[in-house]
Amino acid sequence: MGSKLSATELRILGTLSEKERTVPDTYPLSLNALLAGCNQKTSRNPVMEVSESDALRAIESLKESGFVSEVSGGRVVRYAHRLDKALALSRPAAALLTVLILRGLQTAGELRLNCERMHGFADISSVEAYLEEMAARQDEGGPAALVRELPRLPGTRENRWAHTLGEPDGEGENAAAQPEAAGERSDLSARVAALEGEVKALRDMLERLLAKD
Missing domain, CATH: 1.20.5 (Single alpha-helices involved in coiled-coils or other helix-helix interfaces)
Incomplete structure (x- = not known):
């Protein structure tokens, strides 16, 4: 992948990917539905207030980079993500990456729990296998890992994982x-x-x- 995505771009991409799986009847999303998903108070870390103008600028950037497409037809413009295709991800891997984008740093156990509505993982080992696969990915131009494992915090038993699609990757946001x-x-x-x-x-x-x- 080329340049890092902004916080607003990540929130839009993650929201579209999440809503495709959790509310398929209303997907692709209108701009109003997308904004509501971006700014919701649950299942988001950090909570954001994305404005309509910021969202439209981010959508244009995501369209240029191949992450988002505009769906024609009907009276309302709707938007769909292309996260799976753009990054050549399997459905389980895309679910994990989506939850990391939307919720920040998490352990494999937390990811398994938070992914339940998007994909059911049999156990934590299967979650770790997909994470390790995404962490080991290589690109022709050099390393292209989509996630990375962070050092274990004092007093904890599990390492946390972060995505690498944007800066910051959530470490600062979660530090407090x-x-x-x-x-x-x-x-x-x-x-x-x-x-x-x-x-x-x-x-x-x-x-x-x-x-x-």
Whole structure:
């Protein structure tokens, strides 16, 4: 890929790719629907306020680079993405890249969870396999990795991943939230461990009751 995409271009590209899979009945998107998706408060990091003029400029740039096309027909102009074709991506890989574009840095486990509406991965290993494939891609002119693995943060058990389509790649945007996110993951791990212990105790009790019968 050539030059890096701007934050607005990334948000538009990611939104189009997401909505194709999650609301196919309304895809391709009108400009109003696209703006609503770009500026929604959920499933976005960071939350943005993309204006109509900014969106139109970004769309023109994306059309020139082959990432977006304008769909003719009807009274309203609609837009479609070409992320899969432009980057020669499989459907699962495109889902992962889309979620990285829209939500910033994530672990393989977080990506699997956040991709559920777009593609169901059997396990974390399958997510990691697609990430590693995108990270190892090469272009004729040199490295063309679409994602990269980041060093593990202190107190965490999983490495996070970032896309490489734009600058910044989200590290700065997520820096302030990292301690809080790490704490949330730690709390979640503790709750999961407690639940697993309770399930094991119940299973043991059931086995003892069945053995008596």
